[in-house]
Amino acid sequence: MRKNDRTIKWLILLTPTITIGxxxxIRHAFLLPYMSMELGNFLAPFIVLAVTLTLVLGLFRRLEESQGELQAEKTTTASLEERERLARELHDGxxxxxxxxxxxxxxxxRATADETVRRLAGQLRETVRDVNDDVRQAIANLRQPPSAAEAAWVVPLRELLGETAGIIEAQADFRWGIPDGSLTNKEKVELHACLREALLNVRxxxxxxRVIxxxxxxxxxxFRCAxxxxxxxxxGDPLAAEGRFGLRMVRDRAQRMGWSFRAERRDGWTIIELRQRGRREA
Known part of the structure; x- marks a missing residue:
């Protein structure tokens, strides 16, 4: 248990006792001439309840956030350890x-004078060298922390972009820099659905x-996603055009999440954009 979590738990345990004390x-030192014992006893549980609702609930939220961060750290550590294990197996095997x-x-x-055999050996040597370079690059990639674009929920978006670009014979460009932990699970689900619909619209x-x-x-x-x-x-207005139900669904999803939605034509480019200005409190 981290020191900060232990402190929070002690505060949660001690707050009611300290409040009563x-x-x-205060009642005996300052209020006794003005307040009867019966009234003081009657008010005590309500005072404890008020302090609990204002202070202890806040401590519980902080504890939950701390536990969530700890779980995320454990997940990241486990992922990095697994990547290191795979890198070691690739290297050793x-x-x-x-x-x-x-x-x-x-x-x-060196052992043969047959020119055909030597030429084939040279070709095989080049192939082995290329495969060895690929394996070493894979090892290096595994030993680097995963980037934001490698998050599990982001990978299908990159793959869908590649499929879309392949079908319409366009150049694909994937620029993703939103850390996985900066979005809630609901935000990930809604963003995935919105961006998927926008890509299908392009297709x-x-x-x-070119598609970005x-x-x-x-x-x-x-954040900004586009x-x-x-x-x-x-x-004109793409949301007013017949058959553009997909964009309307994207707009409605964005509005439910409190995001801004923009669909515009600018400098020869069509831009479908979702934006959240500032972060909501967790």
């Missing part, structure tokens, strides 16, 4: 086997050559 001291294979190919090259209508998905924090502690494309776009 202070009340009794596949990487060393590839090195041994390269040595054997060198021995084969069906845009005929774009953006997720970033702003200076106020809120799907941008350089396709055909729209004229």
């Amino acid at each position: 202070l009340w009794e001291y 596949i990487a060393q086997s590839l090195f041994l294979l390269a040595v054997k190919l060198d021995q084969l090259d 069906k209508h845009a005929r774009a050559k 998905v953006i997720g970033e924090l702003d200076d106020e502690g809120g 799907v941008e494309d350089d396709g055909a776009g729209f004229a």
